[in-house]
Amino acid sequence: MENVLRPVIVVGGTVVLTLLIGWATDVLLRKANCRHPETPLWDLLRRGRVPYQLVLCAALLRGSYAQAKLLEAHRVGVGRTLTLVLIGAAAWLVIRIASAVVETSYTRYARAHHDAARVRRVRTQVSLIMRVVAAVVGVVSVAAMLLTFPAMRAAGASLLASAGILGIVAGVAAQSTLANLFAGLQIAFGDMVRIGDTVVVDGEWGTVDEITLTFLTVRTWDERRITMPVSYFTSKPFENWSRGGSQMTGIVYFHLDHSAPVEAMRTRLRDFLRECPAWDGRDYALAVTDSTPNTMQVRALVTAKDASDIWTVRVTVREQMIRWLAEEHPYALPRVNTAEAVLPPAAGRNGHTETGAAVHRAFEQPRTGRG
Structure with a gap:
């Protein structure tokens, strides 16, 4: 009877205690969020309740598993599994906490500053910082998991000895990936392009929708997504219409x-x-x-507060101006000139003009013979 009750009490008590602690922590965070509605920190921390409960449950089971005397033959395997779960849940919890802190800092900055360009720059930096933190925590957690196996600890010396050669080989093999990685960091902290900027790349006009450490996504005006390596923006010229302010000047051409x-x-x-x-x-x-033999070029300059509005102003001016010209001044629209050419005045009795006219009259006379 004791062999049955002991595992039930240990495992069941661990699960119940984990749920109670998780519920109490969530209630405290909810009250803190109600008391301080000006900051989203406490509400964001509530997103980590799942990894938090996993950490509690794995830690409690890892510490009390020996008392349960369950699966004695597989004690080492079960203990190692709980350790792996504990490491993974702890890494997940650290990422959630870091995300909450960074997101709260960005929210405060966005509320305090009304400059849209600076807010977009900080947003880009925050997103890339979070990706770096997640990558570092993930690598450390995987390394900690591997070190729980004795075989991996025994191979550590040989791996450390060959780390230099492997680093050189990996650097050569992942040259483009490393270039994109450093380019992403350069974009984030060099303020070259930000999320929300209006750019023109390879003749495509769009808005920067996402920036990662390796690629950048541009959303075009027709809802297409263009994914490009971030190294493109550090090695090739591109147009950033949001750089230095969002106000723009547009041009509308008319050929009349x-x-x-x-x-x-x-x-x-x-x-x-x-x-x-x-x-x-x-x-x-x-x-x-500009002017050509048949038409002249008329340029209209207009202004707007951003790229979206300048497009609206340009198409509106073009449409209404052409409609007004067609209704009020139809003669101003381009047309094919079919009028007869006016001959120049006679240059003299022996000049080229009279000679040319005589030749023309000779060709117009009907022929009476075969020769």
């Missing part, structure tokens, strides 16, 4: 007839912009920038 009413177009451009909510009211202009 030479008789187009430029002054009336300036007035209508001002009226169109006043009715466009996306225009920030900073500036506008319209001028003739």
Whole structure:
């Protein structure tokens, strides 16, 4: 009877005690969150209740398993399994706690600063810091798990002796991966590109959606995702429209007839912009920038607060201006000139013009013979 009750009491008591401690800790965190609603730290710490309870349960079972006298033949295996669970749960809990602390710091910074560029920079750095912390904790936990096996401890000396050669081989094999890793750190702390920035890469316009230590994702205007290695942004030029401020100036080109009413177009451009909510009211202009034998090029300059609004202003101005020209000044739109050419005045009785005209009349006369 004792052989049955002892394991039940030990295992059952451990599970019940773990649930009680976990419940009490969650209640305390919930009360702290209600008392301090200005910080999300306590609510974020509640996300770690699962690894927290796993750590408690594994630690209690690891310490009291010998008293249960259950599976005596497999005591070493069960003890090692509990140790592995304890190490893994502890690593999980450390990552959750670090994430809560870092996220709380970022939230406070975002509330205190209203500069969107600086907030995006800190957000990028925070996300990459969390990835580095998770990677370091994961590597350390895996190493601790491996060291629990006696065979791995015995092989430690030989592995340490060959660490230099393995490091060289690994460095050569993972050259591109290491380059992306250091490029990711350079982007995070060099403030080259941030999450939320509007960029143009390889002719594609989009917004930076995600930055990791090895790749960067750009979300285009048509909801596509372009994934690129972060080393691209440290080795090749690219356009960052959010760098130094989000305000932008847009250009709209019109190819019109030479008789187009430029002054009336300036007035209508001002009226169109006043009715466009996306225009920030900073500036506008319209001028003739080029001319060809058939058309002239008219350029309209408009401004907006960011890349999304500048796109809206440009398409609105283009659409309304063309519609207004088609309704009020249709002659200003480009057209194919089919009018007869005007001959130049006669250069003289013996000049080339009269000679050319005589030859033309000779060819127009009907032929009467075969020769």
